[in-house]
Amino acid sequence: MKKELSAAAKRKRLNHLLIHAGIILFAAACVYPLLRIFSVSLRPGDKLVSMDLAIIPAGATFISYTKLLGDTMFLRWLWNSLLITLATSFIGVSLASTAAYAFSRFRFPGKKAGMILLLSSQMIPAGMLILPLFLMIMKLKLMNTYLGMIIAYSVSSLPFSIWILKGYYDTIPRSLEEAALVDGTSQVGAFWRIILPLSTPALSIAFLFNFTTAWNEYLVARVVLFSSKQYTWTLGLFELQGQYITQWGMFAAGSMLVTIPVLCVFLYSSKWLISGLTLGSVKG
Amino acid sequence: MNILTSIGEVSWFILLVAAGVAALVGYLYSHFKFYSRSWFFPAVLAVFPALALAVFGGLLGGYAFKLWLSFLAAEAAIAVFFRYVVKGRHTVPYLLLAPAFVGLALLLVYPFVFEVYLSFHDLKLTTIMMWKNTGTLPFVGIDQYIKVFTTSPLSETTFWQLLLRTLVWTFSNVFFHVLGGFILALMLNNSIRFKGFYRTLLVIPWAMPQVVAVLAMRGEFHATNGFVNIVITRLLGFFPFLSHLGVAPVQWLTDYPLLTCTLINIWLGIPFMMVVILGGLQSISSSYYDAADIDGASYFQKLRYITLPLVRPVMMPAVTLGTVWTFNNINVIYLVTGQAGGTEQADILVSALYKAAFTYNRYSYSAAFAIVVFAMLFFFSVFYLKSFDAAKDER
Numbered sequence: 001m002k003k004e005l006s007a008a009a010k011r012k013r014l015n016h017l018l019i020h021a022g023i024i025l026f027a028a029a030c031v032y033p034l035l036r037i038f039s040v041s042l043r044p045g046d047k048l049v050s051m052d053l054a055i056i057p058a059g060a061t062f063i064s065y066t067k068l069l070g071d072t073m074f075l076r077w078l079w080n081s082l083l084i085t086l087a088t089s090f091i092g093v094s095l096a097s098t099a100a101y102a103f104s105r106f107r108f109p110g111k112k113a114g115m116i117l118l119l120s121s122q123m124i125p126a127g128m129l130i131l132p133l134f135l136m137i138m139k140l141k142l143m144n145t146y147l148g149m150i151i152a153y154s155v156s157s158l159p160f161s162i163w164i165l166k167g168y169y170d171t172i173p174r175s176l177e178e179a180a181l182v183d184g185t186s187q188v189g190a191f192w193r194i195i196l197p198l199s200t201p202a203l204s205i206a207f208l209f210n211f212t213t214a215w216n217e218y219l220v221a222r223v224v225l226f227s228s229k230q231y232t233w234t235l236g237l238f239e240l241q242g243q244y245i246t247q248w249g250m251f252a253a254g255s256m257l258v259t260i261p262v263l264c265v266f267l268y269s270s271k272w273l274i275s276g277l278t279l280g281s282v283k284g
Numbered sequence: 285m286n287i288l289t290s291i292g293e294v295s296w297f298i299l300l301v302a303a304g305v306a307a308l309v310g311y312l313y314s315h316f317k318f319y320s321r322s323w324f325f326p327a328v329l330a331v332f333p334a335l336a337l338a339v340f341g342g343l344l345g346g347y348a349f350k351l352w353l354s355f356l357a358a359e360a361a362i363a364v365f366f367r368y369v370v371k372g373r374h375t376v377p378y379l380l381l382a383p384a385f386v387g388l389a390l391l392l393v394y395p396f397v398f399e400v401y402l403s404f405h406d407l408k409l410t411t412i413m414m415w416k417n418t419g420t421l422p423f424v425g426i427d428q429y430i431k432v433f434t435t436s437p438l439s440e441t442t443f444w445q446l447l448l449r450t451l452v453w454t455f456s457n458v459f460f461h462v463l464g465g466f467i468l469a470l471m472l473n474n475s476i477r478f479k480g481f482y483r484t485l486l487v488i489p490w491a492m493p494q495v496v497a498v499l500a501m502r503g504e505f506h507a508t509n510g511f512v513n514i515v516i517t518r519l520l521g522f523f524p525f526l527s528h529l530g531v532a533p534v535q536w537l538t539d540y541p542l543l544t545c546t547l548i549n550i551w552l553g554i555p556f557m558m559v560v561i562l563g564g565l566q567s568i569s570s571s572y573y574d575a576a577d578i579d580g581a582s583y584f585q586k587l588r589y590i591t592l593p594l595v596r597p598v599m600m601p602a603v604t605l606g607t608v609w610t611f612n613n614i615n616v617i618y619l620v621t622g623q624a625g626g627t628e629q630a631d632i633l634v635s636a637l638y639k640a641a642f643t644y645n646r647y648s649y650s651a652a653f654a655i656v657v658f659a660m661l662f663f664f665s666v667f668y669l670k671s672f673d674a675a676k677d678e679r
Contacts, residue, residue: 018472020478026468027485029551034488036511037500053514099384106377114381121392123665125612127634128654131400131641132395139416154393158384187376216493217612223642234495238619241499248503255496266491267484 034259041065041252045268055118059270064249065257077236081215084146084211084232086122088153093162095201096206099158100165118159126156127219148224149232153214168202169195170192208269214260223233233258290357310563402651409645421648428652437640437653438628450611450632453546457610459551462603465557470591472558473565483562490555498619505536512536541621541630549616557602563589566596604668613663614638633657 027198063226068074073117102108103115134151176198177190185193196203218234225231228239233254240251350576405421406428417420436442472483489497504511513533520527536544572590581589617635621627632640637657 016474016476019474019476023468023471023476023482023486026464026589027482030487030555031502032486032511033497033504035494036504037496040503046296053511067462094386095384098380102377102380106380107375108374108377111377114385121388123608123661124392124396125634125658125661127612127614128393128399128658129392129652130638131647131650132398133391134642135393135402135407135647136398151391155384158388162384211302216495218495219618229397234493237495237499241503251499253501259492259496262493263491264476267487 037155037252037259040248041256043249045249062099068253069256071235072240072248072250073085073231074233074236076229076256077233078230078258080146080230081232081234084149084153085211087150088147088214089207090212091150091154092157093203093207095155096158096165097196097203099189100162100169101195103166104163104169105177109197118162118211121159130220130223133220137224143224144226144230146230147222152220152224153217155208157213161210164206164209165199165202168199170199205269208265212266215262241247287407345378345474383667399651400655402648403655407647407651408649412645412647424648427619428648429656431649432653432656437636437646438631438644440626441631441636446631446633449630450543450634453542453632454607454610456546457549457553458603461553461557462561462599464550464554464561465561468554469565470557472562473600486558487555489552490559493620494519494552494615497552498616500617501551502537502544502620505544505548507533507535507537510536537620538627541627545617545620545630548620549613552616553606553610557606561595561599562603564595567598568594590629591669604665608665610663 039055039057041064042062043057043064044059044061045063103111137143137152138147138150142151172195172232176194177187180190180194181187216234217232217240221232221235225235228236237251237254237258240247240254307507358565402421404423404425406424407421408413411421433443437446440663468486472479472486505513507513513536516533520531534540568591572594573586576586576590611632612634613632614635617630617632618638620640621630622635628636633653634657637650637653640646640653
């Protein structure tokens, strides 16, 4: 009996070893490109084009970083992105928070139709709306402006945000609001004083989702913004990564500067983001 | 750089929306408190536009002001409708929904309708000035739709080639996303050490900004400096006999652009599937497996008869979403091949649509193209959801 057990334990250990090996292989494939960018960003200017695979290259310097910050408009691009993104996220979340409250707490004609409309709006290919949005923005003379970008972005994550927030409001017991209503607040007062403060986690997730979507957007920015002063960082990096191999180092440095914060935010929030995603998909 | 003006430009727009929402919430609040007082409602309707005029009119002018007014007008119209036509029932939920749905109507529904309008007219580089000045366009009927099927949206690739390529692209991507995601999720769903750490590493492709990830991967497929070809060259150095088997560095970006894009997109998409499937796996109660163990089931029997059926309901919506996302993925293909002089060998329907509009400036043509693509996607979704519902009913 004892011998058998140890055989099983041995097999289990072997299994786990294989699993570790497999996962490490996959994980390496996931992380290595990021490490490569890091490595390119540290290369000295004369060795950008090299067949070297070492992660810390020989003669590592931060020259690409200083050149990026000094010679290009990278900071300006970051600033543009930040403004546009913050404005869109703010608008997106404020619109979603009230709409989700209506869906969560009221019965009214057209409720189901509204929910279906929200879901089906996700079916419209984003690429398809770029052209009419572009023409609208042109007609409004908002080309190459922040406002044009904000308008174009502002509702893109709205259905998803409403969906997440509605799910969260549903979990807050109604008795809390009822107590407040008995005490004499209005329905809106209850929303403002009870529901909103309680749903801070969901609100911040919706905010982050809006933020990352707009922050990483490229295709709309490509057609709305045309002077490099107005570029968002995505356009700027695309330009740097262009044909000129000399700018590779700067592209890599810029990528690192943008990726690290985004990565941290994503990893920090991924737990909630994922539960929101799976919750929505299971229900839908 | 002129930070002050840029802050100004943005902050007043935020102010506008904030004021809109504040006005709405404020109105609702008063609506309840002063429900019986007849003077309040007309007063609110009169005061807010007046305030808006005073505060924003002088400060901003132009489009901001028009936007603000139309937003307010929509709110007021809804309020009047419910106050006097529906007599106060359901006013609150509709007003709460109004900002979001006005936004969606302006920026999702209207563009969609506008696209349909465009597809029956002729907007191209030569007529765009006329449209800008007069707002009218020549009507051409279904000519644009005929052109979609008979001429190329780019310079040579036809619609049918694009369609075939899109199907291959979508199927191969989703297949490998699910396969890879499933394998990884199965491996992670053991009680192993460093599980959280591994998971963190494995979601990195998903977490990175897509632009950075795709551009970096494109660099790795570069003919001489890319990681892939460096590895192939080194392998050849170690094992010279491989060259007899046809192993050689490949011009990825020029000779096999679609394959390159597919590989990049598979790399990008696996983490999402992994996370969804892992969530499904973790929700399966271990008692099923214990029972199966007692019955002496093998690993693959357990996989086939317990894991797969129980993960399916979590997986199917993710697969549907993934299919639609992949079908609509312009990003990867455009970022890899979209530079001036880039190849069109990798283009799928949606990326060709984007290029037809913005590289070749054929606006109406690409609008018709978009409607055709949308119709296909729509029928796929309806058909798919129907079959999904039917499967649900059977159980």
